[in-house]
Amino acid sequence: MNEPLSGILVRNTTPSDFPAIMQLSKAVYSFPPYWTERLLASHLTIFPEGQLVAIDTYSDELVGMAASLIIRWDDYDLNGSWKDFTDGGMFTNHDPIHGRTLYGAEVMVSPAVQRRGIGSAIYAARRQLVERLGLPRLRAGARLRGYYRYADRMTPEEYTTKVVRGEIKGMTLNFQLKQGFRVLAVVSDYLPGDPESLGHIAVIEWINEQVATPADYGPRDPRFQPLTGC
Numbered sequence: 297m298n299e300p301l302s303g304i305l306v307r308n309t310t311p312s313d314f315p316a317i318m319q320l321s322k323a324v325y326s327f328p329p330y331w332t333e334r335l336l337a338s339h340l341t342i343f344p345e346g347q348l349v350a351i352d353t354y355s356d357e358l359v360g361m362a363a364s365l366i367i368r369w370d371d372y373d374l375n376g377s378w379k380d381f382t383d384g385g386m387f388t389n390h391d392p393i394h395g396r397t398l399y400g401a402e403v404m405v406s407p408a409v410q411r412r413g414i415g416s417a418i419y420a421a422r423r424q425l426v427e428r429l430g431l432p433r434l435r436a437g438a439r440l441r442g443y444y445r446y447a448d449r450m451t452p453e454e455y456t457t458k459v460v461r462g463e464i465k466g467m468t469l470n471f472q473l474k475q476g477f478r479v480l481a482v483v484s485d486y487l488p489g490d491p492e493s494l495g496h497i498a499v500i501e502w503i504n505e506q507v508a509t510p511a512d513y514g515p516r517d518p519r520f521q522p523l524t525g526c
């Protein structure tokens with residue numbers, strides 16, 4: 297389907313990938329809920345095109361995964377949780393008729409092979425999907441991974457400002473910013489139980505400029521704009 301990185305194939309998920317995805321989610325996250333066969337099967341029934349895996353073509357090992365659905369953004373509260381946006385991970389709220397937003401519910405890469413461009417390859421395939429479907433935007437919640445180290449000193453909003461300005465390395469958020477996303481807002485209680493983000497995320501947006509109109513752009517919060525040099 298897509299092979300932008302040597303030795304890495306990004307393709308649609310199949311049921312035979314489920315055991316490796318379930319194992320991967322336990323290797324990546326130190327906290328539940330983990331992906332289960334019931335949830336993954338629901339994604340494939342509802343929106344097979346939106347489910348991607350990255351395969352190491354030398355070892356045939358599954359090294360990454362992304363799960364997406366289409367939502368009608370106005371049906372949701374910006375401050376909603378991951379559970380709200382994904383219907384508890386089942387994606388039964390997928391709405392390809394009225395929805396104009398691809399929602400990124402998951403992206404993960406095996407800890408053993410992170411920082412080798414696999415996440416970027418998965419995101420390239422995700423953006424291609426947005427373009428192929430003619431959707432104006434991709435939105436997601438980016439974990440403020442690493443916030444726990446600063447929580448005694450600053451609010452999640454202050455932390456996000458510093459990550460966007462390059463004053464702090466934000467791990468996951470740095471990755472998303474490199475993919476061309478911008479931050480719309482910071483939300484709490486999105487992922488309760490995440491010990492690294494303490495549940496806080498940045499709501500992020502990537503715009504498909506081929507089809508987006510001004511109304512498709514989310515609000516611009518001056519706190520989360522990168523500093524521009526002269």
Ligand SMILES: CC(C)(COP(=O)(O)OP(=O)(O)OC[C@H]1O[C@@H](n2cnc3c(N)ncnc32)[C@H](O)[C@@H]1OP(=O)(O)O)[C@@H](O)C(=O)NCCC(=O)NCCS
Nearest residue numbers: 403404405410411412413414415416438439467470471474
């Ligand atoms: C986020 C994640 C998917 C990135 O995958 P990846 O394959 O490591 O990403 P890439 O190698 O394509 O990284 C591309 C760029 O993003 C940035 N980046 C990625 N991980 C980073 C990190 N931990 N810290 C700072 N910047 C990072 C870097 O600029 C990197 O380019 P560089 O390595 O040339 O500097 C992966 O780290 C992961 O699975 N994290 C845990 C799960 C998670 O939090 N998922 C996101 C849910 S919102």
